[in-house]
Amino acid sequence: MLRFIIKRVLAALLTLVAIDVITFVMFFAIPSSPAEANCGKNCTPETIARVNHYLGVDRPFMVQFAEFNRGIFLGRDVDGGRVLNGKPVIDHCHIPCLGYSFKTQEQVTDVIGRALPVTTSIVIGAAVLWLVTGVGLGVYSALHRGKFGDKFAIGVSLVGTSMPVYFFALLLLSIFVFSTGLLPYPQYTSIATNPAKWALALILPWIALTFVQAAGYARYSRSQMLETLSEDYIRTARAIGLPARTVHLRHALRAAITPVITLFGLDLGAFLGGVAITETIFGMHGMGWASVQAASDLNLPVIMATVLIASVFVVIMNVIVDVLYAFIDPRVKLS
Amino acid sequence: MTTQSTTAQPYLVVEDLKVRFTTEDGVVRAVDGVSFELPRGRTLGIVGESGSGKSVTSMAVMGLHARGKRTEIAGKILVNGKNIVTMTDEETRKMRGNDMAMVFQDPLSALHPFYTIGRQITTAYKVHHPRASKEDARKRAIEMLDRVGIPEPHRRVDQYPHEFSGGMRQRAMIAMALVNNPALLIADEPTTALDVTVQAQILDLLTDLQKEFNSAIIMITHDLGVISQIADEVLVMYAGRVAEHGSIEQVMRSAQHPYAWGLLESIPSLHGDPEEDLKPIKGNPPSLINVPSGCAFHPRCPYRMMNPGPCDLEVPQLLAISQPGHSVACHLPEDRRVAIYTNEVSEVGVAQ
Ligand SMILES: Nc1ncnc2c1ncn2[C@@H]1O[C@H](COP(=O)(O)OP(=O)(O)O)[C@@H](O)[C@H]1O
Ligand code: SF4
Ligand SMILES: [Mg+2]
Numbered sequence: 079m080l081r082f083i084i085k086r087v088l089a090a091l092l093t094l095v096a097i098d099v100i101t102f103v104m105f106f107a108i109p110s111s112p113a114e115a116n117c118g119k120n121c122t123p124e125t126i127a128r129v130n131h132y133l134g135v136d137r138p139f140m141v142q143f144a145e146f147n148r149g150i151f152l153g154r155d156v157d158g159g160r161v162l163n164g165k166p167v168i169d170h171c172h173i174p175c176l177g178y179s180f181k182t183q184e185q186v187t188d189v190i191g192r193a194l195p196v197t198t199s200i201v202i203g204a205a206v207l208w209l210v211t212g213v214g215l216g217v218y219s220a221l222h223r224g225k226f227g228d229k230f231a232i233g234v235s236l237v238g239t240s241m242p243v244y245f246f247a248l249l250l251l252s253i254f255v256f257s258t259g260l261l262p263y264p265q266y267t268s269i270a271t272n273p274a275k276w277a278l279a280l281i282l283p284w285i286a287l288t289f290v291q292a293a294g295y296a297r298y299s300r301s302q303m304l305e306t307l308s309e310d311y312i313r314t315a316r317a318i319g320l321p322a323r324t325v326h327l328r329h330a331l332r333a334a335i336t337p338v339i340t341l342f343g344l345d346l347g348a349f350l351g352g353v354a355i356t357e358t359i360f361g362m363h364g365m366g367w368a369s370v371q372a373a374s375d376l377n378l379p380v381i382m383a384t385v386l387i388a389s390v391f392v393v394i395m396n397v398i399v400d401v402l403y404a405f406i407d408p409r410v411k412l413s
Numbered sequence: 414m415t416t417q418s419t420t421a422q423p424y425l426v427v428e429d430l431k432v433r434f435t436t437e438d439g440v441v442r443a444v445d446g447v448s449f450e451l452p453r454g455r456t457l458g459i460v461g462e463s464g465s466g467k468s469v470t471s472m473a474v475m476g477l478h479a480r481g482k483r484t485e486i487a488g489k490i491l492v493n494g495k496n497i498v499t500m501t502d503e504e505t506r507k508m509r510g511n512d513m514a515m516v517f518q519d520p521l522s523a524l525h526p527f528y529t530i531g532r533q534i535t536t537a538y539k540v541h542h543p544r545a546s547k548e549d550a551r552k553r554a555i556e557m558l559d560r561v562g563i564p565e566p567h568r569r570v571d572q573y574p575h576e577f578s579g580g581m582r583q584r585a586m587i588a589m590a591l592v593n594n595p596a597l598l599i600a601d602e603p604t605t606a607l608d609v610t611v612q613a614q615i616l617d618l619l620t621d622l623q624k625e626f627n628s629a630i631i632m633i634t635h636d637l638g639v640i641s642q643i644a645d646e647v648l649v650m651y652a653g654r655v656a657e658h659g660s661i662e663q664v665m666r667s668a669q670h671p672y673a674w675g676l677l678e679s680i681p682s683l684h685g686d687p688e689e690d691l692k693p694i695k696g697n698p699p700s701l702i703n704v705p706s707g708c709a710f711h712p713r714c715p716y717r718m719m720n721p722g723p724c725d726l727e728v729p730q731l732l733a734i735s736q737p738g739h740s741v742a743c744h745l746p747e748d749r750r751v752a753i754y755t756n757e758v759s760e761v762g763v764a765q
Contacts, residue, residue: 310522317475317517318537318589319510322502332527408573409526 083401090397097389102143105378149175176386177379181372186383189368193352194387196266197364200356201349203280204287209342211288212295213335219296220303220334221326231296238293247286247359254282264360283360287353291345298341302334309333336406340399347395351388422494423450424596424629425474425513430488432469432478439702443469445653446488448731453596456623456630458644458661460637460676462698466653467633471599473497474631475515476505492597511541513597514590519606520582524574530558530585531570538592557588561618580611584618591622598623599631604639616643637676641665646738649673652699652709655731659739666759669734669741669750671714674758708744716745716753 130136137145148154153173171178176186215235219228254261264282267275306312307330315329316322352366365384372380404410432444444466451457459467469478476497478484490497492513497505517523525533534557535550542550551570558566561584574582583603590598600619604612620643623630632643640647640661647664649657649672657670668674675694696713699705707725711717717724723744731742743750 310517310519311525313477314517314523314586314589315525316477317509317515319506319508319540320536321506329525333525336527407527409575 079404082404086397086400090393093393094390097393098147098386099143101382101385101389102146105382146177149173149177176383179372179380180377181375181380186379189380190365190383190387193363193365193368195268196362197352197357197366198350199266199269199276199280200283200287200353200362200364201346204284204291205342205346205349207284207288208291208295212292213299213338215292215296216299216301217303217326217331217334219300220307223304228300232300235293235296238289239297241290243286243290244355244359246289247282247356250282250286251359264362266362279362283353283356283362286356286360287349295338295342299334299338302337303330306330306334336403339406340403343395343399343402344392347392348388350391350395352384422491423452424493425451425631426489426491427470427474428489428491430470430473430490431486432466432473433485435483435485436702441701442704443653443701444473445704447648447650447653447655448488449648449655449658451597451629451631453629454623454627455645456632456643458640458647459631459633459650460635460640460647461650461656462635462676462694464698464701465650466701467635467650468601469653470650471515471601471631471633474597474599475509475513476500476502477509477515507541510537510590510595511593512595513599514593514595516583516586516590516598516600516603518602520579520586521574521606523586524582526574529571529573530577531555534558534570534585534589534592537589541593553592554588557592558585561585561588561591561622562614563588579607580614583607583611583615587615587618587622591626591628594626595628597629597631599633601633602635603632605634605636612639613642619643637665649676652704653701654709654728655742656710657739657741658731659736663736663739667736667739667751667754668758669739669747669754670743671716671745671753672710674754675713677758708742718744 127136145154149171151173153175154171156169156171156178171185172187174187176190178184179186179189182189215231219231222228251263255263261278261282264279266279269276307326309330311333312325312330315325320329350365352364352369354366354370356362357364357367358370365387369381369384369388371377372384427450428448430444430447431442434441434443447466447470449457459470461467472478473486474490474492474497478486480486480502486498488498492508495504495508497508524530528536531551531554534554535547538550538553539545545553555566555570558570563569563581563584569577569581574585577585583606587603598619603619604615607615616639619630619632622628630643632640634640637647644661646660647658648655649664649670651672657664657668657673664673665677668677672694679693694713699709699712705712705725707723707727708714708717708729711719711724714724719725723729727744729742729744731740733740734747741750745753
């Protein structure tokens, strides 16, 4: 098992290095001059050159790449060419240094530090909700196949999967905020500052994501459960005299939920990188929102950071899912 | 255990069993008037091509059919004097695995892939021994594994089904079925998925266990060769009905139903030379939604009598013939059947 995990982690690290290189190449290849874009009215060639030097984009590719990665792991000092009281000013970009935002000149790490908790708050909360409701609904449907409850659940989840999240999000806003005023317009508050306000602001984004995601999970767990219920080992479980509840909730669910958990891990990895539409509609300044902003500003360091972090989440969740699967399913060959 | 039945009532009595399923394509008449009796210590073989209603019959005895509008069960199934057909689900559940148990065809798919063999056997034990401790249940599981001939049961008890070979898996399945000492064991094609040597070992094991526990066994198979090795009597099923019923001697040495002749002639394991003289029955088993009129076998029967009947018009009754304990459902007169068997069928060298 340990060997399997180590192998899996090494493979993941390799993937991350590849992503790092590809992202860097991609953005290096984009012809844009952020210095010109942000240089303002009294722009002289000297200012542009100075800004370029400060940003480091005037150096060769390999140097920049090495610098960038050294920054992530060791931090780095940046000589902006500024002089104060006759001495050059050196800024220290702390670990994990992802460079400086072209737009606000602050460290990208700080930008991410603000955005990441917002996204994780939205996504982890919603994920728990959609997993529980989705699987619950799916299992209920499967056990009441063809009856009213099943048909109703299928109908609701059909609406859920065919409704775009922005539509449902706007619907929620107009019902709960604009028409009835039952809830204030969401405003993110850190959970450490005020847990009640934190939850209050997150209710609507949670509901929006849960509805759309739970629908898919309900359908998937329903079909997995139905498939499992027709397995021979379920017939065996009944043949030894186990009560129906135990057959369904222990023997059937155990097998049916495994692929659902896999899907859940992968979804979680993808969502933690940012849920741009939901964040934007509910005015939440999370990773998705930050990357949309950065893209429209051609704010390369921030774009790179969001892409890298999103990839890290995807890769990490992949490893977790693989290892978990090996624990759940004894048939998985650990080689 | 308070009242030991003193009358000679057989442990299992099935009377005019009918099972029908309503499906989108029509009503499946899976079992249509099957009757038999089975005392403890004896083995009944049920034989017939695939789709003849063997599994549906055994599932009915186990009370495993989901009840509802789509499934209709009529007739009587008395297990130890109690009627499975009219019992509540909870009552049959308490008997399943305790009074009667079942072994299935493919032990790989019939065992839960995520649970160890030991856990599955202890689960089966604890359902009916709720007060047994974990250690006792485990001890019992190891004891059963040992009894069915699994080497190193202490180690193997903690392994998963996929770590067992096909034959070992089927042994484990048998251990699981017998863990509560059921008086009735139903084995539905238990050796079909196994190769011939392993098949013989499993059959030997079942014979041994039967002697030891004095259980009644129903052995379901489509292979008369398997039946001949283990059964005391044979029920030949065709399209949900009984075509012929008799002792193993009677059916193997003087079969009287044209369908049974077809089965005898198509069985490789009964012939010296598997290449020679193999005559599969022509045509396919009928759909149980549209069962042929009269004798269901008539479209495939080389001896059918038609224009003006009776083979396509009247369902032949299962009637006793001159040999006691032997009955046949065929319109041919008995002397005709005996003559055909002697001249045409026994020549193939079936029953040496
Ligand atoms: N639950 C069910 N619903 C509808 N048809 C069924 C069901 N179970 C079995 N059948 C049908 O009943 C017939 C007899 O099946 P079965 O007893 O499994 O045959 P076999 O003799 O091969 O064991 C088949 O045609 C099968 O398709
Ligand atoms: S009743 Fe007629 S068709 Fe049926 S087996 Fe006998 S001879 Fe053949
Ligand atoms: Mg069958």
